[in-house]
Amino acid sequence: MINRRKFIKAGAMGASLLSTADMLAACAHQAGESTTINKPIVLSTWDFGVAANQAAWEVLKAGGRALDAVEAGARVPEADLANLTVGKGGYPDRDGHVTLDACIMDDKGNCGSVAALENIAHPISVARMVMEKTPHVMLVGEGALQFAVENGFEQEVLLTPEGEKAWKAWLKEKKYEPVVNIENKSFNTEKLPGNQYNHDTIGILALDAEGNLSGACTTSGMAFKMRGRVGDSPIIGAGLYVDNEVGGATATGVGEEVIRTVGSFLVVELMRQGRSPQDACKEAVERIIEKKPDTAKQIQVGFLALNKNGEYGAFSLQKGFSYAVCDGQKQDLLLPGASVY
DSSP: OOOOOHHHHHOOOOHHOEEEEEEHHHHHHHHOOHHHHHOOOEEEEEETHHHHHHHHHHHHTOOHHHHHHHHHHHHHHHHOOOOOOOOOOOOOTTTOOEEEEEEEEEESSSSSEEOOOOOOOOOOHHHHHHHHHHSOOOHHHHHHHHHHTTTTOOOOOOOOHHHHHHHHHHHOOOOOOTTTTTTTTTGGGSSSSGGGGGOOEEEEEETTTTTTTTEEEEOOOOOOOOTOOOSSSBBBBEHHHHHHHHEEEEEEEEEHHHHHHHHHHHHHHHHHHTTTEEEHHHHHHHHHHHHHHHHHHHHHHEEEEEETTOOEEEESSSTTEEEEEEESSSSEEEEEEEEEO
């Protein structure tokens, strides 16, 4: 027979085992708020996120893991030769080399990353293999390529004729002038001289039917960057962060400013404190403005966030940032992100 003291002690121990998500849900219920979870759901940055989401949705609607979904989604823009900012179609650095960066993170806090990877079309899959087959988080450059080849990835030339043409045009003046929102397909790049092309990222966040989160981020980095430059996209906490008790966040835009604020980690921590995904993204953007107000007016940085309840939001420095949403209600929704300027 359990006496009163043992019963109270056992109850206290049981309560201590409750997850943060359980406690937040209980508080919301007591406050009269809805605890309905919108799952499964997947979000992606920019308009090319619509096609990425649809590939991810095939996994989610069948009851698959969020991790498998975000990888499947990221592979779509990586294979799209018309995408100037990700994978095969990505523009080169100033020496003519196409180098790719990616990272992935699951619901258990496992993560993998590759940076400055050449000759491999799907860096997101290499990043996942780093996560699952090595004791490391990140592999870079020649080491990342060696690892990929040893694990069955085929090498191929990534510099496309279009990329080479743009690079040669850029070489005439060699000006490095990032263009805001060139990631958006509605932006007419044909009118731009060769020295004004830019690059960016696709970030993907998913919540599966089991209520577990994962995220992925992949890019070819800034066009005509210095050889060896790495932005925020492959850096856990900057370009992507996932905490299964709270939510996930991903970033897009000029990576240097995201790194300086550890942006995606910041967004998740703000959600942990009770902020909505939109408010958390807005605060992260405002931190960038506080640090570099003059720079912030000339560049684009955006954040996208998804919380444990399937609620989402986005915020950016400049107008023009868009993100795609796919859930049980609609599979091809494209929304404008709120902005400061």
